[in-house]
Amino acid sequence: MNVNLRGPHSSDVLSPRSRRLLGLGVLVGLLGGCAVGFGSVTPNPAVGDYPNEGSLAVNPDGYVNEYVQVTGTVVQTDPVVIEDTYSVWVGDRYRRGTIRLHIVGLDRSVHPGQSLQVYGTVRPDGSVQARTSVSVRAHKQLYMYVVSALAGLWVLLRLVRGWTGSAADLALYQRASPVTLGGIRRLRSGDDTDA
Numbered sequence: 001m002n003v004n005l006r007g008p009h010s011s012d013v014l015s016p017r018s019r020r021l022l023g024l025g026v027l028v029g030l031l032g033g034c035a036v037g038f039g040s041v042t043p044n045p046a047v048g049d050y051p052n053e054g055s056l057a058v059n060p061d062g063y064v065n066e067y068v069q070v071t072g073t074v075v076q077t078d079p080v081v082i083e084d085t086y087s088v089w090v091g092d093r094y095r096r097g098t099i100r101l102h103i104v105g106l107d108r109s110v111h112p113g114q115s116l117q118v119y120g121t122v123r124p125d126g127s128v129q130a131r132t133s134v135s136v137r138a139h140k141q142l143y144m145y146v147v148s149a150l151a152g153l154w155v156l157l158r159l160v161r162g163w164t165g166s167a168a169d170l171a172l173y174q175r176a177s178p179v180t181l182g183g184i185r186r187l188r189s190g191d192d193t194d195a
Helices: 016-039 053-058 138-162 181-189
Strands: 067-077 080-090 093-104 115-122 128-136 163-166 171-174
Touching (some): 067 093, 128 138
Parallel strands (some): 093 128
Antiparallel strands (some): 067 080, 080 093, 115 128
């Protein structure tokens, strides 16, 4: 006599599609919770989360003599001025705008158009006294975006060539053989039955 003391298995209760939908819902919920929970946290220098350009824009006098980490595009070199856009939740509304910050004591030469990240302290006049900084030339940022876009396209092409999806199961399945350019044309015309 077989007696099942554990009760029904989860595979008996939920179909594979239901389990995938449940898993997807949990992941999206966790991601949303992280975005809301950590997106509303105020700066905490004790854990390495320093006030940034958005914090300085909404409360310029609140961070005098405190460490900040600001990033922006160099718009002027003598004196060094960076500019950046910010969007910050303040009280009961969302504030957006552009901030210009004077940087003093910079240990490197910079050129207009460069991206500059500065770690330093806010002086009483509102400028930032740099302790360390990192700069990236404008053409290197363009290079970064182009390389990232090409890498994304390469991954998408490999996904389309080697995998097929099933809406009924909400799953991806590896193809027996990768699709070629001619195979993609047949898929678009509906002649290919590889699924």
